[in-house]
Amino acid sequence: MALDFSGQNLRGRNFKGRKDLAGANFSYADIRGANFTNANLTGANFSHAKAGLQRRWAIGLVIISFLLSGLSGFLWAVNGYLVSLIFSSSSNDQIGGWVALVTLIAFFFITIRQGIISGLGAVAFAFAFAVAATVVATFAVAGLAAGAFVVVAAGAAAVAFAGAAAAAAAGAAAVVGAFAGAFAVAFAVAPAVAFAVTAAFAGVFAGAVAVAAAGAAAAAVTGTLFGIYISWRAMKGDQKHSLIRNIAIAFAATGGTSFRGANLTNADFTQATLKSTDFRNTILICSRWHQAKMLDRVRPGSTYLQNTQVRQLLVTGQGQDKNFYRENLRGINLKKANLADASFIGADLSEANLQDADLSRAKLKQTQLDGTDLTGATLTGAYIEDWGITNTTKLHGVRCEYVFMRLPTKEDPDPLRKPDNKQEVFADGDFADFIQPIFDTLDLYHNQGVDPRAVAIAFKNLAENHPEAELEIVAMEKRGDDKILLRAKTAAGSDKSQLSAEYFDDYNQLKALSQSQQLLLIEKDSYVSDLKNMLTTALGQPKFYTQGDTNMSDISGINIEGSSNVSGIAGNNSIANLGNISGNVSIALTQLPDATDAEKPGIKELLSQLQDAIIQSTYLSEEEKAEALEQVKALAEAGKTPQESTKQKTAKTAITMLKGIFSGLPAVASLVEAGNKLLPAIAKLFSLG
Template identity: 80%
Template structure:
């Protein structure tokens, strides 16, 4: 039975050793400073719970803030004093003052425009360049950097840090003995502390001008740091470093869920300031109306995005852009996501039950195991979205969808149903969009060669009959691109199949038309598939599904021969004796095998040459072509490990396999080739 901690005072409690608190009830509990690191909190209820810092930690952090405020005030006052040296009677001091002023102005400008990291880079660059100035004032400049530039940066960071920590609501700040202020009002209090301290320090200077500039420097630093703090806490990415440091500082000693499993946990209206969620599993956790979610330490979870946090708390994401965001496992149940954009986003395992996704852009959105039960998808753009067999589509409400993103020329691209007067009936959309699962997607993005596609696919089906390849869809993409989808057996390695297919296809593309025809002439199946692909490419829009059963191709047994005379002209093919003699010459140029009992390339090719010449099943024209390929292998064998020679060998072996395809199994050439070709390929480093 799940444990019940509801309403209890659990401040500082350590649950780290208790590995399983699944389903526990922590509603309305005080969990400030509690440690849940590494605990299984699946389905736990933290609604209305209060997380964050214990009072003793608040006091400690406030003391640190006060020290930082005082230090920053002193440093800014010192910068003001250095700038006041402009009015000094000493020429050396004047240079120091002017250089300090220039560095401060440049630092302010760069930091505001490009962020604190850019400001740091400027200071580092200035310091490095100071020593290289080719004039007598180099020493003065270096001094200025050391005292003005470095302190300017240190003061800015320290003060911005202090102010931002205050803004983050770490706790109360005590002023004049006893004043407690939290939230954004602390900005003014911290600024006042810095100003008062700076004024006190500045008053110690005996020179009136120096004191005035010290006060001015403190005021300028206060305003500058306050602005940087405000931008950082607003989520400005330029100042993310400041925010990250502050959040980490403010979460020290706070509630920790680091490494915990919070799958389906409920944080409805919980207060989550200064809470650590690093490395936490947050699949389908509920954050509805959670308070101070922007003050948590999110790590790499989806909570790091300010717009996502706002969506989780309010449930309002209409017209928002979440393109390419990692939202895996997010809980957006009943959220308003109408007109939102999720192009390229990962919503796998997300809870989108009853969410309104009307007109949402779901192009290339990953939806593996996503729960869309009862969601509204009317008018959504679902181009290349990634639903799987685990995607739940039960009860989806959808009247129509678009298969492409809209353009000015076509605001309603590929509407389904096609008839604008029709809409999907209840339940029809799920049946219409149900994907073809376990498919091998072969996307050809340029210069499609239909014949090479047909041959390569046939070769793949023959090589892997266990994959049970069956073409179920072909779709034209653009002017000369095509996607071929083949159904595969469960458990097939699609990555390996795709790699082998395109490896073979790319080799076939470089063959001449004559060489390709030699591989195709005896196969009606290949010609039919080639014709279908050619037709698909010639049509403005072409999509076929289930028309071609290619599982038969894997069992093709080609018998007989075809008359292919005339391919090389009207005269007969060159005399076989001449060709065979040329092959022998090429073979004789190869070295003998170093070990008699282990034949090398020369010996293997000689056996293959003899088998081809003596075969009674291979027509003369094809014998000539096969011997030409043996000759190519012999020439490549002179340097078998050189990349271009390996490519030549691979093409020749592919051609020979095609020429021998369909010969009767009783043919000795078939048996010999099955042994010789793999051995030859291995010597070329091809397998």
């Protein structure tokens, strides 16, 4: 039974590493400062819970922020003093003052435009230059240079001091401002408090420097305002100042609620207050964040919570027209979210919860949806080009009137609407039936010079070589003038990379065969002939796309082993004298060694039996017998060195050709029986079976 902590005061409690919290109820509980590190919180309920810092930690952090504010004011006052040297009677001091002013202005400008890192980098460059110039000045004082070097050194030194002080002051002020901004939200401490402390310190220091009190005070005020502005931009999510924001949030989360490394799969944080909470390295699969408060003040680590736009989507459920290009949204919970017209091109939505979500007209091109739950989702008008659904994608109850198989382009304004008839729509449940065949498919893309006969034979061979893959053609699409995509459904777990490589190896070899040789393989096979005709039709149309029932599903039941290779083909297309051909076969057979074991026939004995069966067949024409004997001769030539790869390829081609010739014979023919017995044994001797 799940534990119930609802409504309890759990401040500072230690649940670290506990594995018995799955499904626990923490709703309305006060979990400020609680430690859930590495705990198993699968399915836990944290709705309306209050996370964050305990009061004593909040007071301690505020005190530290005040101290940093004082340091900031002191450093800005130093910068004010250096700038006030402009009004000094000494020309060297005036140069230093102007250099300090220019350095500060450049620092302000670069930081605002490009961020604190760029600003500090510019000051560091000035500091390096000043150090080098100071070294030169040292030698000048020793008499190695003119007195003018002293003036340059003095100015450079002023740059160094002003730059270093400016960098320290701006950095401290920005961080302090960020802390102040964070604490203002977290603890109701107004930014004005930090500003007041800063001004007080600035006033003290300015009083000590009577020569430039007004300048120091002005610089302190300006610097503090600058720090507050930078911190405000950082806490608003400005990426230029992300360093400041990350430091401030990490600082403010010290001592707060920790879920670091916890398993929060299916956990519910609906309307929970989550400021100063640590979610680093957590498992957040399908966690719910609807109307969660202060989700932008958590420490997200590398989870999807680090993205500002994603956080807003999780809290509000409103993602219409938003762009999530290539975002890693694996395991995100967007149940009932409004995602109409949103773009998820290249995004990873695997294992996400999209139940009842509105994905009307959403761009799902190349979107990964492995294990995604789309139950009850609306997909009307969605663009599903090359989307990554699998047999674990849940499509039960999907609402969809029509989809587009491609994104529209200038070159192709027709994005392949399905159903094709624009007056038709999918009936309830039809979309799942339409898309079901391509859950796990093998895509065979032919990009030049498509040979329909070679495609048909190669696919037939592949289906028979791998019956466990349960290959079944489910879609065919013409792309461009001479490109075609053949899509075949496969069994779960099939190695599609291996299947594709084997198919194209076979296809490329078959393309090299003459037309007459290809015809011998397909003329008596209605399945191959049907597929070849369909491909020919597709290539002859301006546009062609078919999916679903292609009347080719029975291809998966064809049984042909081996793949073709043109290497070492011995035959030709002429009608030769059958006796001469048979004699040539006999000569080739005499060159093979006899079997060492009389009970285990070798290649010579098996091929002799096959030769006799072909000659004695009453079902083969003279031309067919001649072609069959040419293949036997090829096998005999290859049998001299049966373990060489080139000879094995020759043997595979010959066996494939023989099976094609035998495939049209009646089942009662003695040659069929002989072929079924002899060909597998011959293939085994060539290490092909």
